Amino acid sequence: MTNPQTPTDTVITLSSVTKRFGATTALNGVSIEVERGEIVVLLGLSGSGKSTLLRHVDGLEQPTDGSIKVLGENVAGLSGRPLRTLRSKVGFIFQQFELVPSLSVLENVLTGALATLRGPRLGLWSYGRANKLAALGHLDRVGLLDRAYQRADTLSGGQQQRVAIARALMQNPEILLADEPVASLDPESSDQVMALIREIALDRGLTVLCSLHQVDLALSWADRIVGLRHGEVVLDTPTVGLTKAQVMEIYGRVATTTSELQAIEAELLVGSIPDSAR
Numbered sequence: 001m002t003n004p005q006t007p008t009d010t011v012i013t014l015s016s017v018t019k020r021f022g023a024t025t026a027l028n029g030v031s032i033e034v035e036r037g038e039i040v041v042l043l044g045l046s047g048s049g050k051s052t053l054l055r056h057v058d059g060l061e062q063p064t065d066g067s068i069k070v071l072g073e074n075v076a077g078l079s080g081r082p083l084r085t086l087r088s089k090v091g092f093i094f095q096q097f098e099l100v101p102s103l104s105v106l107e108n109v110l111t112g113a114l115a116t117l118r119g120p121r122l123g124l125w126s127y128g129r130a131n132k133l134a135a136l137g138h139l140d141r142v143g144l145l146d147r148a149y150q151r152a153d154t155l156s157g158g159q160q161q162r163v164a165i166a167r168a169l170m171q172n173p174e175i176l177l178a179d180e181p182v183a184s185l186d187p188e189s190s191d192q193v194m195a196l197i198r199e200i201a202l203d204r205g206l207t208v209l210c211s212l213h214q215v216d217l218a219l220s221w222a223d224r225i226v227g228l229r230h231g232e233v234v235l236d237t238p239t240v241g242l243t244k245a246q247v248m249e250i251y252g253r254v255a256t257t258t259s260e261l262q263a264i265e266a267e268l269l270v271g272s273i274p275d276s277a278r
């Protein structure tokens with residue numbers, strides 16, 4: 001739900017964004033706005049442009065055409081320190097968690113504060129008491145305080161993604177980007193991780209832009225769904241009252257071939273939505 005106190009505070013704006021990689025058009029005239037506190041899921045088949053869109057918001061890609069504003073800054077015009085400053089306000093979590101397997105859970109979380117360190121980096125000693133207390137607090141928030149001194153690679157996938165969320169929280173981000181954060185997890189862990197992202201976002205007024213394949217998870221945990229197909233926005237709608245059948249229908253209407261429709265059905269019909277989420 002959008003924060004009721006700041007209903008018109010737009011934190012992400014993409015205006016007619018096109019991105020070409022050689023002959024491939026990954027994004028084609030994409031325009032979306034995301035309000036502060038909104039939880040928006042990007043839904044789409046493999047190759048529809050979800051990751052490319054997220055990478056533009058974080059300044060990791062530059063658009064071929066169009067403009068992107070994040071927290072009031074024109075991302076495409078930024079480099080060096082101003083870009084780093086903006087990116088420090090944007091947390092990013094990934095499908096493969098991107099933890100350092102041989103480090104402890106606590107050290108992995110602390111790496112979220114790396115950009116703020118001055119002087120030599122000497123493992124745990126470098127971070128100082130305030131950072132360590134903050135990291136332990138974030139681990140407590142994601143339910144892993146008792147695992148702080150365990151090696152990261154001894155945790156389950158769902159636990160590792162929760163560590164990655166705690167690491168992102170070390171940045172005190174205003175925006176959390178998540179690129180298929182549950183694609184490597186079983187259905188139960190996927191649901192738990194999405195629930196945690198939603199709870200934390202609501203607690204902190206975080207804005208979330210998250211790519212997913214699974215329509216059932218999107219309907220359960222997002223405020224709004226933006227559907228991409230071949231780099232174009234084909235659906236942009238609040239989830240309240242939306243059913244899986246309606247999402248399917250919208251995708252079905254834009255499928256141009258039978259095999260494309262079958263691929264959409266195969267992806268979107270995975271899992272089931274509890275009645276309470278409809």
Ligand SMILES: Nc1ncnc2c1ncn2[C@@H]1O[C@H](COP(=O)(O)OP(=O)(O)OP(=O)(O)O)[C@@H](O)[C@H]1O
Pocket residue numbers: 021024025026044045046047048049050051052053
């Ligand atoms: N760096 C790149 N160089 C060339 N082509 C790219 C690059 N990044 C993305 N693409 C292409 O752009 C299109 C969109 O890719 P993108 O990764 O954004 O899709 P996606 O929806 O995130 O897919 P998936 O769900 O499989 O992660 C694809 O055709 C992809 O091959």
